Amino acid sequence: MKLKRVMSMALAGLMVLSLAACGGKADNAGTDTAEGDSGTGKLVVWTLSEDLKTFAEHYMETNKDVEIETVIIPPADYPTKISAALRGKAATPDIIVGEPQMLPDFEEAGYFEDLSAAPYNADENKDKLVDYVWKAGQDADGKVRAISYQATPGGIYYRRDIAQAVYGTDDPAAIGEKFKDYATIEQTAKEVRDKGYRIFSDTGSLRWFAISDPWVVDGKINISDEKMEYMDTAVDMYQNKLVAFAPEWSAAWFASMAGPIPMNAEWQELDEVDANAEQTEVFAYALPSWGSLTIRDNAKDMAGNYGVCAGPTSYFGGGTFVGISAYSKNKTQAWDFLKYVTLNEETSKWWAESSKGDIVSMKSVLEEYKDKENETYGNQKTYQFFYDEAQKIDYSTVTKYDDQLKVFFGAAIESIQKGEKTKEQAMDEFYAKAQSAYPELTK
Amino acid sequence: MARNIKKTVLHVCMILLSLLCLFPFLLMIVNATRTGNEIMTGFSLIPGQALQDNWETVSGYFNLFRGLGNSLLIAVCSTALTAYFSSLTAFALAVYKFKGRNVIFTGIIIFMMIPAQLGLLGFYDLVNALGLVDNYIPLIIPAIASPATVFFLRQFLMSTLSPALLEAARIDGAGEIRIFHKIVLPIMSPGIATMSIGAFIASWNSYLMPMILLTTPNKFTLPVMIASMNASQDIVANQGAIYLAVAVSVIPILIAFAFLSRYIISGISAGGVKE
Numbered sequence: 001m002k003l004k005r006v007m008s009m010a011l012a013g014l015m016v017l018s019l020a021a022c023g024g025k026a027d028n029a030g031t032d033t034a035e036g037d038s039g040t041g042k043l044v045v046w047t048l049s050e051d052l053k054t055f056a057e058h059y060m061e062t063n064k065d066v067e068i069e070t071v072i073i074p075p076a077d078y079p080t081k082i083s084a085a086l087r088g089k090a091a092t093p094d095i096i097v098g099e100p101q102m103l104p105d106f107e108e109a110g111y112f113e114d115l116s117a118a119p120y121n122a123d124e125n126k127d128k129l130v131d132y133v134w135k136a137g138q139d140a141d142g143k144v145r146a147i148s149y150q151a152t153p154g155g156i157y158y159r160r161d162i163a164q165a166v167y168g169t170d171d172p173a174a175i176g177e178k179f180k181d182y183a184t185i186e187q188t189a190k191e192v193r194d195k196g197y198r199i200f201s202d203t204g205s206l207r208w209f210a211i212s213d214p215w216v217v218d219g220k221i222n223i224s225d226e227k228m229e230y231m232d233t234a235v236d237m238y239q240n241k242l243v244a245f246a247p248e249w250s251a252a253w254f255a256s257m258a259g260p261i262p263m264n265a266e267w268q269e270l271d272e273v274d275a276n277a278e279q280t281e282v283f284a285y286a287l288p289s290w291g292s293l294t295i296r297d298n299a300k301d302m303a304g305n306y307g308v309c310a311g312p313t314s315y316f317g318g319g320t321f322v323g324i325s326a327y328s329k330n331k332t333q334a335w336d337f338l339k340y341v342t343l344n345e346e347t348s349k350w351w352a353e354s355s356k357g358d359i360v361s362m363k364s365v366l367e368e369y370k371d372k373e374n375e376t377y378g379n380q381k382t383y384q385f386f387y388d389e390a391q392k393i394d395y396s397t398v399t400k401y402d403d404q405l406k407v408f409f410g411a412a413i414e415s416i417q418k419g420e421k422t423k424e425q426a427m428d429e430f431y432a433k434a435q436s437a438y439p440e441l442t443k
Numbered sequence: 444m445a446r447n448i449k450k451t452v453l454h455v456c457m458i459l460l461s462l463l464c465l466f467p468f469l470l471m472i473v474n475a476t477r478t479g480n481e482i483m484t485g486f487s488l489i490p491g492q493a494l495q496d497n498w499e500t501v502s503g504y505f506n507l508f509r510g511l512g513n514s515l516l517i518a519v520c521s522t523a524l525t526a527y528f529s530s531l532t533a534f535a536l537a538v539y540k541f542k543g544r545n546v547i548f549t550g551i552i553i554f555m556m557i558p559a560q561l562g563l564l565g566f567y568d569l570v571n572a573l574g575l576v577d578n579y580i581p582l583i584i585p586a587i588a589s590p591a592t593v594f595f596l597r598q599f600l601m602s603t604l605s606p607a608l609l610e611a612a613r614i615d616g617a618g619e620i621r622i623f624h625k626i627v628l629p630i631m632s633p634g635i636a637t638m639s640i641g642a643f644i645a646s647w648n649s650y651l652m653p654m655i656l657l658t659t660p661n662k663f664t665l666p667v668m669i670a671s672m673n674a675s676q677d678i679v680a681n682q683g684a685i686y687l688a689v690a691v692s693v694i695p696i697l698i699a700f701a702f703l704s705r706y707i708i709s710g711i712s713a714g715g716v717k718e
Contacts, residue, residue, distance in 0.1 A: 044658070050675040069660070074674040077654055084564060084655045088571040092658055254480075298480075 042067045043333055046082065046093040048075050048320055051355075055149075055341050058350065066333065075099065079106075086111045086327060094328040095337065097320050100136050103146060104400035106323075112145035113324040113331065120335055122147065125343050132393040133361040137321050146323035147342040149351060151361040153389035154208055154315045155308045157295055158284040160378055163307070166195050166283075172380065176309035179284075182206075182226075182233040185312070189242040198244040198263075198280045201253050203234040203417070205243075205286040207410060212313040214397045215405045220442050221434055223427075231413050231423075238417040244280050256282040258300040288317035289359040289386050296357070296376040306377045308385055314392035359386045366390075401438060408433045468693070475687035482682045493683050500684035504672045507691055510665040515695065517579055517653075517664060518646040521586035525642040526635045528587045533596035534627050538609065548597070554590040560651065567655060577658045586646070592638045599634035600627070643699055647692075665692040 045052055045068060056068040071093070073081050079102055085093070086109070098106050106112055115122035122144040126134055130151045137146040156179050160170035167174070178188040185206070189199040200206075210230050214222055237243055245264045246252035252265030260279045285295065295306060322341055324334045340347055348362035352369060360366065366387040373379040411433075412426040421429070431443050474482050477491030501507055536548055570581045604627060612622045628635075650666040657663055663671065669688045672681065 046658075048674060053675070071658060071660055072671045072675040073654070074670045077651075077670070080651075081655055084567045085576075085658075087564065088568050090571060090576065092577075 041065050041333070042069065043095060043330055043337060044068075044093040045070045045095040045097075045337075046078075047072055047095075047097045048078055048099065051149075051320060052095075052097065052322070052341070054354070055347070055351070056337075058347070059337060059340055066337075068337070078102070082106065082111060083109065086325060089327045091327055091329045093325055094330045094334040095322060096325050097322050098146060099318055099320065100316075100398075101400070101403040103136070103321060104140075107139040107145050110326055111323075112139075113326045113328070115144040115147070115323070115335075115338075117143075119332075120144075128343060128363060129361045130363060130366070130387075130390045132316060132390060132395040133319070135395040136319070136398070137323075146321035147338065148319050148321045148361050149342045149348065150319055151359050151366075151386070151390045152288040152290060152316045152319040153359065153386050153393060154286065154288040154311070154317055155292075155385060155389060156284050156286050156311045157292065157306050157308050157377075159281070159302070160305050160307050162192070162195075162197050162281065162283045166192055166197070170307055170378070172307050172309040172385070175307065176311075179309065179311050181312050182229045186233050186236060186242070189237055190240075192283050193242055196280065197283050198242065199237075199283050200243045201246040201256055201282045201285065202248060203238050203243055203413070204248055204410070205284075206230060206234050206237075207406060208286050208288075208315045208317065209311050209313045210406065210409070211315055211397055211402065214399055216399045216401045216441060219440060221405070221431065227409070231409070231416070234413045235416050244282050246282070254298050257285075257295055257298040258302050286311055288315070290318065292374075292377070292382065293357055299376060303376045304378055307380055308377055308382060310385075310389060314389050314394070316390070316393050357382075359383070359390070363387075401434075401441070404437055405434055408437075471686055471690050471693075474683060475690045477683050477686075479682040479684075482686070491683075494687070497683040497687045500681065501672070501688050504675060505660070505663070505668045507665075507668070507688060509661065510663060510668040511691070511695065513579075513662060514647055514664040514666075514692070517582050518643050520579075520583045521646045522639050522643045524583065524586045525589045525592055526639050529589050529592035529638065530596050530628060530631050530635055531623065532593045533600055533631070534623055536593070536597045537600040537604065538606075538627075551590045551593055555594060563651070563655070570656060576656060577662065578656075579662070581656055582646075582649075582653060586642070589642065592642065595638055596631060596634050600631060604630055640700060640704070644696060647696055 043056075043066060045056060047053070047070060050072065053070040053072065056070050060066060060068060078098075082096055086096075096106070096111060113120075129147070133148050133151050134144075137144055137148060139145045156176075158175055163170040163175050167178070169175070177184070179185055185199070192199045207230075210227060212226055213224050216222060241263075244252075244256065244261065245266060246256055246261060247266065250265065252261045255261050260281050263278045263280050285291065287294065292308065296303065299306065322338055324331055324338060328334055342361070345362060345364055348360045348365045349368070351358060352360050352365055357374070366383055370384040370387055371381060372383050374382040408430050412421075412430040415421040415429075416423055416426050435441055435443065469488070470486070473488055473490050475497060476494040477487075478493040478496070481487075481491055481493075536544060536551075566581075567576075570576055573581075575581050608626060608630075609622060612626055617625065648666060649664075650670065653664045654667045654670065657667060660668075660671070665688075669685060669692065672688060673685055675681075
């Protein structure tokens with residue numbers, strides 16, 4: 001009993017002490033903020049990845065009177081954080097960013113400053129950048145809201161040795177022919193399978209190409225014949241075991257870039273897979289330009305043994321678009337930084353070098369690097385390839401519904417692949433999901 | 444003999460259970476010493492060589508000790524507030540008979556059912572209007588009102604506090620506040636400790652609120668720092684560093700639990716004998 005009393009007194013004492021302590025600390029925190037807000041020459045950047053932090057450090061080397069504070073927020077939480085702050089018209093942040101699929105919502109909510117208006121007149125720079133990047137940063141009325149320093153055109157990365165073994169050639173143009181449409185891809189998959197390889201790690205690789213016509217036309221969900229072909233091909237390839245069943249970003253997927261992997265690895269750790277399982281090698285990967293870096297970092301001994309060719313459609317994926325918050329109090333300075341990041345040739349060159357292979361959006365720089373050979377890809381001129389692909393991207397087929405509809409469509413495909421639903425049932429569910437997410441769309 | 448077999452079976456079961464519980468922690472600690480590539484391509488229980496590299500990666504982004512300090516400050520303050528004010532409220536609700544007591548109690552139970560996330564945007568607007576964004580106050584002060592803790596402590600008091608004790612104290616001339624501090628608080632302490640563990644862990648692990656309210660990297664709490672680090676670099680290259688950061692963030696919880704749990708168990712058993 002006595003012990004208990006002592007303990008409780010100690011606990012109560014601790015509480016009082018910590019209360020006092022936290023009171024003092026909290027006051028300090030309060031004054032800190034006040035100073036930060038009144039200070040001039042400080043830009044606050046809220047971003048999604050480390051890129052802009054590197055840009056900011058580079059910018060501060062030459063602009064010593066400016067202080068840039070970069071906050072990196074995980075993509076899943078970014079929209080929540082931005083809308084919480086900007087609904088309340090907060091003066092921080094000054095610079096906000098977005099991936100292409102986030103932009104329409106931010107634009108409609110009025111978070112982005114109109115860069116087409118004076119004093120920015122961003123439209124003067126239109127011809128400096130790759131066309132699709134410029135269009136992706138425009139809102140529904142064609143006003144520039146955000147600009148990107150990078151372009152993310154996609155391609156198909158393939159193993160040159162397998163191409164040689166199966167087709168006797170590893171020429172990108174010839175291999176590109178093998179991926180020119182869904183029927184050919186399935187044919188190629190069978191030819192590759194007969195030699196003991198698998199065309200893709202997973203049928204998910206096909207999803208990138210499903211943008212050759214818009215997902216929504218005049219408020220109506222548009223499931224064209226081509227999209228049904230995509231569905232049928234994905235189901236066929238799954239059911240005939242034409243892929244290795246190693247999903248993107250799984251351990252087996254990474255391992256497949258450097259050598260053989262067991263079939264049906266799914267999400268298992270490699271040493272959990274039955275050692276006697278059939279082994280296979282993956283022929284090709286469909287990924288946007290940033291995927292070329294993932295392959296480079298995981299290829300190990302296979303480096304130099306890759307090539308890159310075009311798929312059935314020219315597509316793009318991701319990319320960080322930078323804009324100015326409509327409620328920023330440092331707009332002049334923010335515009336200066338934005339210009340420096342996205343519209344400055346020197347910076348663009350520096351970024352292409354220091355990021356070791358990121359594809360920039362500035363045409364003149366892409367032009368300059370187009371003869372540069374890439375060792376990982378058998379000395380292929382990858383800048384030239386991505387530059388050509390970037391120019392072929394048709395941004396007019398992109399709608400703000402794309403990402404979500406693709407997810408629903410992918411789920412429909414998966415349920416057919418696994419035999420859980422018939423095609424009709426799966427499509428009914430697709431429409432039901434799409435319409436409950438976007439009531440304004442008609443079937 | 445039969446007793447021995449029973450004991451052996453019990454021990455084997457407990458050893459298996461504790462292995463099951465500890466295995467993920469062990470894996471986390473081992474992974475903290477391996478490189479991202481090793482983690483992605485396979486798993487192993489043998490520590491790797493990359494501890495120092497991982498530590499350098501982590502330090503390159505954030506000062507982890509600063510994050511620890513921030514999290515600790517918020518968690519300790521809010522736990523203390525929860526514990527003290529909830530027991531005060533529970534005491535009033537359990538002991539005094541006043542008009543509207545049942546209405547208040549029902550209100551508290553109703554508020555228990557509402558998830559905190561619902562009020563997120565409204566709360567942000569309020570905090571913004573008060574000029575308290577990027578400040579610890581909105582993360583600490585709301586801990587005063589904690590319906591679940593009040594509910595638990597009220598039930599606890601109803602079953603353990605005998606009215607005779609209070610009458611005796613009043614006859615001896617103690618004021619109500621003094622009675623609360625000297626008599627009721629010690630009796631309630633096992634219940635307070637139980638709820639404090641929960642409150643501390645909830646505050647320590649809370650992510651959404653601090654993520655939305657804090658904007659200066661230096662003020663980030665550990666979960667926000669780790670999430671930010673997760674986003675800031677190519678995930679494969681960074682994985683070992685993230686495991687390391689998570690391992691560091693779990694340690695205070697383990698320590699807090701180790702101390703407090705012994706205290707609760709002794710408290711509860713002492714109370715049981717007294718009845």
